[in-house]
Structures are given as structure tokens and as C-alpha cells.
Amino acid sequence: MDAGDLASIVDVTKDGIYINVHAQPGARRPAVRGLHGHAVKVAVREAAQDGRANAAILAVMAKSLGVAKADVELTAGHASRKKRVHVRGDPASLLDAVKGMLDAATE
Numbered sequence: 001m002d003a004g005d006l007a008s009i010v011d012v013t014k015d016g017i018y019i020n021v022h023a024q025p026g027a028r029r030p031a032v033r034g035l036h037g038h039a040v041k042v043a044v045r046e047a048a049q050d051g052r053a054n055a056a057i058l059a060v061m062a063k064s065l066g067v068a069k070a071d072v073e074l075t076a077g078h079a080s081r082k083k084r085v086h087v088r089g090d091p092a093s094l095l096d097a098v099k100g101m102l103d104a105a106t107e
Contacts, residue, residue, distance in 0.1 A: 025053035
């Protein structure tokens with residue numbers, strides 16, 4: 001995946017990145033499943049009730065990107081499959097982590 005492809009999925013800020021996420025609640029296995037349009041598809045076991053799926057999505061994203069859970073925040077799409085996640089940290093390192101995460105998901 002090159003930087004041009006990432007531009008439709010990730011927005012870079014001075015303190016981190018924003019990632020478009022497509023949620024798949026109720027999955028058998030939690031994982032980043034690759035791309036869904038212009039978003040990263042994240043599957044979680046939890047149902048979309050009482051914010052449980054949202055919390056699980058943030059945990060999967062933190063683990064996949066190698067950052068602390070406290071550095072990952074849901075900023076939009078709390079009741080939607082289309083979500084926006086802010087990840088705090090060095091933008092260049094985070095972009096590399098997103099590339100690695102997506103490459104691992106397509107293997």
C-alpha cells in the first residue's frame with residue numbers, strides 16, 4: 001500500500017492521525033480485516049450495544065497499531081458502522097503502523 005492509497009483512509013494531524021473505520025460487530029474473531037471502501041474494516045465479537053463494540057474496536061486498533069489504548073479515541077460514528085478514530089502519536093510512525101497493519105490483514 002502506498003501513500004496515495006492511505007490518503008483516502010487516513011488524515012494526518014500534528015499530534016497523530018485520524019482513520020476511517022468500518023465496524024463489523026458480532027464477528028467470530030476480532031481482527032483488522034483489510035479495507036472496506038475507503039475505511040479499515042475492523043471485526044469484533046461484541047454486539048453493537050451499550051458501546052461494547054466501540055470499546056472493542058478501539059482495543060483492536062490500539063493492539064494492531066502498537067499504541068496504548070489511551071491513545072486511541074472514537075471521534076465520530078458512535079452509533080454507526082462508519083467510524084472515525086483518532087490515534088495520538090508521531091504521525092510518520094503511525095502511518096508506517098497502518099501500512100503494516102493493512103499488509104498483515106491481506107496476508
